Amino acid sequence: MFDFLSRKKFPLVGVDITNTSIKLVELSRSGRGSSTRYRLESYGIEPLPPGSVVERNISNAGDIGDALASLVKSSGTKAKWAAIAVPSNTSITKVIQADAKMSEAELEAYIRERADEHIPSKNDGNSEPNLDFQIKGPSENNPGSIDVLFVASAEDVILSRKEILDIAGLKAAVVDVEVYALERACIEMLDIFAHGAEDQNIAIMDIGATTTSLIVISNRECIFNREMHNFGGQQLTIDIQTRYGVSIDDAEKAKLKGGLPDNYDSEVLARFKDAVASQIELAVDKFYESNTRNRIDHLVLAGGVASIMGLDEVVERKLNVPTTVANPFANASVAPRVRSTNLGEHAPALMTAVGLALRAFD
Template identity: 35%
Template sequence: MPLLGLGQSAKGLIGIDITSATVKLIELKPTGAHFRVDSYAVRPLREGAVVERRVRQMGDVVEAIKRAVDHAQPHSRRVAVAVPASAAITKTLTLPASLSDDEIEARIQLDSDKHIPFPFNEVAFDFQRLGLNARFGDQQDVLLVACRQQDVSQLTQAVMQAGLEPAAVDVETFAMERAFGELRHQLPSLADDPDKSVALVDIGANMNAFHVLRGGRIVYSRDTVFGGRQLTEEIRNRYGLSFEEAGLAKKRGGLPEEYQADVLTPFIDTLIQQIGRSLQLYYTAGRNPQVSRLILAGGSSVIPGLRERLAEDSGLAIEIANPFVRMAISSRIDIHTLAGDAPAMLTACGLAMRGRG
């Protein structure tokens, strides 16, 4: 079966998240019921190297991965990467419970035109048994995931050209759900009612992704073309800073007083309006349960004042994502630097969490 794994991978795994602005690498090792962060790195990508989560300049991506590896010095060479949710087809099939794995695979191939909207010879796919069907005891539910082989090949080629070994290609939303399993421990109220609806806003460089999770699964998603790069560029142009200097200033502050009124406040206003719009569309999409709180993730989630303004405007409790709360941290890692990058590491973290055998 083509490399598009849904199951678990070998112990000690590197998760690599390739976005339009950065390559994020994290290595997790299972330790009992938890994980230990063994190594990590975040390295910038040249603009245009990745567009809409697809590799456009392979050489730039490979070089960024190599820089991340050189900095992190991971023990493992095995890597999990992810295709964007927009590139994947996911369906739950109902099949006879008596079918073996080989028979399920053959049935999927036979009926591929019913489930997959592109030629089967261009497809990478995988499946996972979900258990017996709730209504029919002689049937089983099977999760099918498929995408174009070229999307998988791009990622695996980038990993191999960087001297690493691709272990699995996941889907971003599955990785996010896996990481949310750790975020739940930031939210004591979920321990009493795990089915509460929680909104997760991942503020990337060029887009912000709005997800609603219930019972640990994403039940609603909406992407908006607006992200932290706009603010970084405005800071860089106005104050003559390098891109990296502008990115640090965006998170840590320290810019002139007029920055707050002229640059930061308009950006926060726009972002809050978009989050509010996404929340409203979630409610109007059907009889959806009330969102109990909101988690901010992504590199721009720690912009000074955003959390407080969003809490005031939405009336919701706002948390900043940190999937490493329960994890041990290797002595090789600067804990404070990792904490600063933690909100942007959800996808990479979820990928590396596949390493639990």
């Protein structure tokens, strides 16, 4: 959404960088409005060497760039442009009001002046911030005013991601924020939003390796988002390591490929599912505490953890809310070149990459 990088090019791939993997998605689109149809042209997931990303900060751009280059080659994409995202916790987002009669130049100057109130000073050791803004529409509370969303992110956060793209032979067309990419994928691609969910509060829980995000969407607008750290799929790896006395690397491999003892499901995985459900319940309670719309009509699980068999049932029982697993490709076709054997398993983890890939159609 940072238009200093926004040179819309097609084809374009969405590239999602997390603590443990890098993901790529390329989409094409036909039709308009209710006749819009998407096709998955290419996708892939590549694990990252340990320590490449630490607490969402890039620590080894070279290794990540090499992993992305491998992913570009194996996916078969011909795209040279990419949409990437910065983590929500490295960005500042605010909605402010401005006079609707302002010219574009006046509005930009006003936004920059107001943004300075919220952006940490460079004297505090922060790099120069990059700023962009987007007009949301007329302000409901202030007649004659408009609501404007501004987003700021430190320059070094953006440059580190551009460096990764450069290594892989890609150019940055769009820089977005992860939570907005996730929101876009949900609204545009999930079944529940295609079948009259306008009067419902839909919660999406994106459970990654070490970070869990909750967003709540009502009338196709995000009304709540919260990011929680230090809980995610990596906790299951630690549980396996502790229970069976193996190295963290062997625990991760066993989690992904199987071969664990017979008591794994009942003694380790079942407890982890319960822990996930409890974390989701805590996150939903935060929404209830901070919002007058004190109900969730439907819960969607996304992220790599969401593909754990039976997790949706455990969560639904605990929260007493209808719960499904995200599949952004449920209504999309798949290009013949795409190896789709594991697509159903991978789909929940691709939501942010899908949201970024959708920027090709802005």
